Amino acid sequence: MEAQITAITKAAFFHLRQAKQLAPYLSRPDLATVIHVTVTSRLDYCNSLYVGLPLRLTQKLQRVQNAAARLLMGSSLRDHIHPVLYQLHWLPVEYRIRFKVLVLTFKALYGLGPSYLQDRLSWYVPQRNLRSANKNILKIPGHREVRLASTRARAFSAAAPVWWNALSQETRALWDLTSFRRACKTELFHQAFGQGAA
The missing domain is CATH 1.20.1050 (Glutathione S-transferase Yfyf (Class Pi); Chain A, domain 2)
Incomplete structure (x- = not known):
């Protein structure tokens, strides 16, 4: 690149x-x-x-x-x-990249994006009935599923679930793309700048 x-x-x-x-x-x-x-x-x-x-x-x-x-x-x-x-x-460049990946993740999860991305994601399903069961959390693939350490950090299947799970439960629960984009950008903006400019 x-x-x-x-x-x-x-x-x-x-x-x-x-x-x-x-x-x-x-x-x-x-x-x-x-x-x-x-x-x-x-x-x-x-x-x-x-x-x-x-x-x-x-x-x-x-x-x-x-x-x-x-x-x-x-x-x-x-x-x-x-x-x-x-x-x-x-948003700074790093957060613009994250925002784009999260929007792609939302689209893949709700059938608005390409199926090959949807195939890389799966919802987290706990083995027992836990409180995390209904929180729209994605399964983070293990090392066996993304074998090479050098490509793991760049793989959509590894980065997308981590960033998705880091969003607030309220943002993850949104079903409308426009509302999701707005809430996601707001969250990332607060992460990038805190509550105000330094």
Whole structure:
């Protein structure tokens, strides 16, 4: 994925330089549209494939998002990026990846996604009648089911259940995709930023 991420960041920075030249002539909403169309959409495209990548690769993508946020908000390199992302209500790259995987998980579980993803997931069914039986928890596959340690961290069948089970019971219980997306993003936003920007 290194070549892919290098190509994405190169193209994104090119478009950011173009957007910077246009910035004095655009309103903030118009500049936001330009940045979304040319930059953030590239960061989000198929980003579920970036699960488990080395930090140095995801940091390349984060640098692009940071530059886009600073351009849009008119902040300098000296300004801490967390308050800027918080003000824009943008999830950091790592959490955008997690959000995409969780939405794919929801779609797979409720027949809205491809069957090959649905086949990788199964509900947790305790052997005895426990309180966890009706909490919409997914079974986390054991080491025998995802054999190679190097691929385990990147496997949808391993990452998706862990992230799904970490969601609140209220979010896991939602049946509507729009409501789930909203609740999921809110939870991830609180995880990324706490109750406010640092």
